[in-house]
Amino acid sequence: MHAAALLRLGRAAGVRLGDVSRRPASVVAPKSSTAGWEEEKSKDRVRWRQLEHRGPYFVPAYEPLPDGVRIVYDGKPVKLSLAAEEVATLYGKMLHQEYTTKEVFQNNFFNDWRKEMTEEERELIKHLDKCDFTEIHRHFMDKAAARKALPREEKQKLKEEAKKLQQEFGYCILDGQREKISNFKMEPPGLFCGRGNHPKMGMLKRRIRPEDVTINCGRDAKIPEPPAGHQWKEVRSDNTVMWLATWTESVQNSVKYITLNPSSKLKGQRDQQKYEAARRLKGVVGEIRSQYRADWTSPDVKKRQRAVALYFIDKLALRAGNRKEEGETADTVGCCSLRVEHVQLHAQANGCKYVVELDFLGKDSISYSNRMSVEKPVFENLQLFMKNKSPGDHVFDKLTTSSLNKHLQAWMDGLTAKVFRTYNASITLQKQLQALTHANDSQASKILAYNRANRAVAVLCNHQRAAPRTFMKSLQTLHAKIEAKKAQAAEVQVELVKAKANHLTRGDSKSRRLLQKQWQRLQKLEEQLIQLSAQVKDKEENKHVVLGTSKLSYLDPRISIAWCKKFGVPVEKVYTKTQREKFTWALDTAEDFEF
DNA sequence: GGAAACACTTAGCAGCCTAGGG
DNA sequence: CCCTAGGCTGCTAAGTGTTTCC
Structure with missing residues (x-):
């Protein structure tokens, strides 16, 4: 009955205007006779009292291709109807991208393209592989190049226009x-x-x-x-x-x-609430851990599945893993949707007992690949959960994200699976910063320590990227630099030996100064070499790791800001302008803040 | 109680922009 | 002063979690 009353209140708060009939009534849900928390709850859901905007900006209508640019079918140029032409340009524009080489992409495109064609066009154009989009592709590449080559003033003008649009x-x-x-x-x-x-x-x-x-x-x-x-x-x-x-x-x-930008007050408030929930979890996580460890040996399989899944979510920062509709999206999984084919068990591997190997595609089809030693009951439970199942069956077949979240909710208000990711990410940053920062280090070393701490979190959350296009090249440049320095150092070494001999025979102050100079040169070069190789290491460690995602979504900004204040590092060294705008709500955090 | 609808957060990447080296 | 590498932002896809529906 409470739920039903709530629903009604919720809907009452959202009034449909229809054809702009506007009564000067309050936007808040009307007072109902059902008092107390229900009313409170519905007030909770009110997000704003005033909202005014210009509506979305619509991109300009399709601009037909100039006469010289055509699609060629089976060797013959064809002039298409406007609708079909527009869709053709969408494909032509993408010709240089790998997508267009994929069969699924081609089939889906061709299918939808044909729907836009006229009867005659459909009659003529029957095979994608007879279509030549190169004129279209060249046309758009030329256009892009022309825009790039525009004189400075013209570019400035375009920029002004964009700014005006943004303002409006x-x-x-x-x-x-x-x-x-x-x-x-x-x-x-x-x-x-x-x-x-x-x-x-x-x-x-x-x-x-x-x-x-x-x-x-x-x-x-x-x-x-x-x-x-x-x-x-x-x-x-x-x-x-x-x-x-x-x-x-x-x-x-x-x-x-x-929606609103992250810099808005409303979004900021919600962000803060998210981290407050994670901090509250800090208070009960110990108990929760003891509980799920105890549940590993429960006679109830449901409980055991829940306890093992929760252990993964907590220890490995896995996502909850909602069930997805098959065939509608890419085949990816999270914790609760793991299948037998994603898990391998080794009673013994590399001298470790009870090794679990996880290998699956997660959100955005990013691969998760990890192997770790677990406690015996976890291992034995997994063996049992997977027994007599096919590779495509769910490991946790008696568990859903909603039953898991319902269980968590009983532990703490607002606790869901994703709070564990936020909590573990933030607490890891705080601990790592503590371990890696030294007050007497240079600012550069402190920032390096910060990035290392950040990287530990990114690795925990499996925030991966494809190696940057320029990765190989820039690494090579760096290596070339190192080689050059090494060669230089070798030369100086020779000079040094010479100077030494010279000083031994002559023994005067001039030869001594010369010797000293060479020695200093060598010292400096060796220092630079150390710096460079540190850079290489940093680069290699970051090859497949993104720091930005955790920074923006998982790390309580108050930890970073307190750290900056404590160690005298300007906040701008850690957060870009946009990031500082997003975290305005946290900028005045005191240096002794503890997550 | 499960599916669908809805709302909101989290995600990687292309390409633009800009700082810093030559 | 120019050029280019790498940082940053905009874009929009892909998740999570809640509410509503049947």
């Missing part, structure tokens, strides 16, 4: 404050590029019209003007949500939103 559409008024919007431009049409082995890659992502977009704004706000000759799908005033506009994307039928 890029901000909203939220509760009296002018706040930045993160994505005020509508996504242009394009070919869907999923990550990894995505079954829908190459499908057409349609152009979104104002008629597809729902606007959310304050009841008393001026309703944003749709582009001339158009209308919004709907205008509503729901102050229990944070989005300004929404639409449904055509490939996955997923809902997309226009």
Whole structure:
């Protein structure tokens, strides 16, 4: 009954405006006779009292290709209808990308492209491999090059225009404050590029019209003007949500939103709440750990599965792993969705007992590959969970993320699987900083220590990247530098020996000065060599690791800011401008802050 | 109680921009 | 002063978790 009452209150707070009938009523849920926490709860969900904005910016309409640029089919140039031509350009633009070589991409694209063709076009164009998009590709490459080669003033002008657009559409008024919007431009049409082995890659992502977009704004706000000759799908005033506009994307039928920038007060508050939850977990994590260890030997299989999964989530910072619809997305997993094929058990490996090997594709199809020694009950449980199962079966077949989260919720209000990732990331940073920073070190060494601590977290969270394109080249340059220095050092070494001999025979002050000079030169070179090889090491360690993701989403900024203050490192050395804007709420943290 | 819908956070990468070396 | 490597930002995909529906 409570739940039902809550639902009604929740909906009442989100009033549909329909055709702009506006009563000067409060936006807050109406007072109901059911008193106490229910009302509290519904007030909790109110995110704002005032919201005003210009609506999204729509990208310019399609501009037809000039006459000289054509698609060639089976050796013959073809002039396409506007709709078909537009979709063809989306493919032509991408010709240099690896995607277009993939069969799934090609098939999906061709399928969707044909839907845009006229009857005659469909009759003519039957095979993608007979289509030649090179003229289109060249056209867009030339255009890009031309833009790049524009004189300075012209570029400046374009920049000014972009800025103007940002000023006009890029901000909203939220509760009296002018706040930045993160994505005020509508996504242009394009070919869907999923990550990894995505079954829908190459499908057409349609152009979104104002008629597809729902606007959310304050009841008393001026309703944003749709582009001339158009209308919004709907205008509503729901102050229990944070989005300004929404639409449904055509490939996955997923809902997309226009939302506030992380620098906004509202987003900042939520970020802070997230870290506060992680800090509260710090208080109970000991108990939770004892509990799940005890549960490893429970007679209840469900409990044992939950306890082992939670152990992975805690120890390895795995994601929860919701079940996904098969065939709709790339095949990736998290903890609760691990399958037998992702886990290997070795009773004995490299002198260690009870070794578990995990190998799977996680979020964004990033590979997770880890092997570690676990306690005997974990090992034996896994053996049991996997017994008589096929490779494609779930290891934790009696567990779902929602049952796991329900269990966690009982431990602590607001506790879910992802809080463990935040907690473990932040606590690791704090501990590593403590271990690696020395007050008397140079600023450069302190920053290096910070980056090392940051890297420990990135490795824990498996924040990987493809090696940068320029990686090999820049590493080679660095190695070349080292070789040059080494050669130089060898030369100086020879000089030094000579000088030594010279000084031995002559023994005067001049020859002595000369000897000293050579010796100093050698010292300096050796120091530089040490620096350079440290750089190489740093670079190699960072080859596949991204520090930015954990910094932005998992590390309580108050830890970093307190560290900066304590060791006299300017905050700008750790956070870029945008990052400082995101973490405004934490900038005044005292140096003795403890996570 | 499970699926679908919804809301919001977390994610890697392309390409632009800019600082610092030659 | 120019050029280029690497840092930064914008983009949008892909997760998590809650609410609603059946």
